[in-house]
Amino acid sequence: MPYELYYWPSIQGRGEFVRLALEEAEAPYVDVARKGAGGMSAMLRLMQSNRQAHPPFAPPFLRSGKLLIAQTANILLYLGPRHGLVPAGEAARLFAHQLQLTVTDLVQEVHDTHHPISTELYYEEQRRAAKQRSEVFLKHRVPKFLGYFERVLAHNTGKGFLIGGRLTYPDLSIFQILAGLRYAFPRAMKRIERSYPRVVALHDRIAIRPHIAAYLASPRRIPFNEEGIFRHYPALDSKR
């Protein structure tokens, strides 16, 4: 039986980190909410149901047989060992998850560049704070996060992946992070990414993997847009 992935149908968002893992693994899955109006209502029903023993707080969530699993990093924790996307040892698995949780933190900070006050308000209603937050984000936080991943890659000498000699699920997430940051902040990233050549090389290496390349070229990959986590608001990018 294929996995059922539940996520908002019109954005990459947090669901994309799960989609990339499923696509790389060629795991059969249904992107439920993208299957017409029925899929979306099925997702909302599941979220509001009082009969779920393990209700999700928010999408994405994954159904695998009897299991219903929510929280992006938790879904990847589950999928990793099942699809060879993480090594067998305890230390490596904990480290993979640690890196994924660091990606989670970064994703939240990306989101808050355009919504620093509240998701209840439109971007247009918090533009001033968004500009301030984006400036500090580009100046301090992006270098801190990318510098950290660069350091992890540098330590894993000559392998080109974050952990050991093979791809793991956080590698796929780093691809998405770099692609997203480039989309949202093209001017700033042109300058910033020069300092993180290993992160850039990892992104490029992931992009040409056959399953990922096929996915990116397919209609299954939703284009970046201004409803997702990574939004291109020129006012929030650096001036040059």
Add this chain to the structure above:
Amino acid sequence: MPYELYYWPSIQGRGEFVRLALEEAEAPYVDVARKGAGGMSAMLRLMQSNRQAHPPFAPPFLRSGKLLIAQTANILLYLGPRHGLVPAGEAARLFAHQLQLTVTDLVQEVHDTHHPISTELYYEEQRRAAKQRSEVFLKHRVPKFLGYFERVLAHNTGKGFLIGGRLTYPDLSIFQILAGLRYAFPRAMKRIERSYPRVVALHDRIAIRPHIAAYLASPRRIPFNEEGIFRHYPALDSKR
């Protein structure tokens, strides 16, 4: 050999979720950075070292034998099964972690009530945005999160815990969440918490567990203060 917990020595912060688990389990641990100036420099050295195969992005991190584990929820994922703080089944373990990651999300939102623009700036430099963010946080986000945990507790009928019939590590984190929200927003919480009697009852049940009660009464429990995640700034609380 005792665990070594590395965390900022003067705040509860994210480290507190780990401390509560270690204390409940009576697991021997050293709170390294609280052992004088030497402890703090040991922590900073570890963070800056290029020789760590698995470097942490930020505290807290835990040393257990040869393992160095970072990210609060990841540390609890590791400690849970070792100390009977999570059931044996896969579904229950994934759900415990899912709840913990939801706590992680909430903790970040609490932090951002006083630092909506940047951790690089003082609260005083982002007071206006902090007031706005706190208002929406108290109106929308606290009810959404507490309502979710209340629903999980209600579904686990009559047990008084989040999962099954025994305490798990996210139960301890819910205790900390309620204690922290009460400290930070006493006026708002007096009103809000009435709607979440099961969450309040869980907090009260945890507070009187012998190991937790002993910990809370000990000097090991750092008092809440205005350097941590939960800060009491009366201007951010509701007016009554």
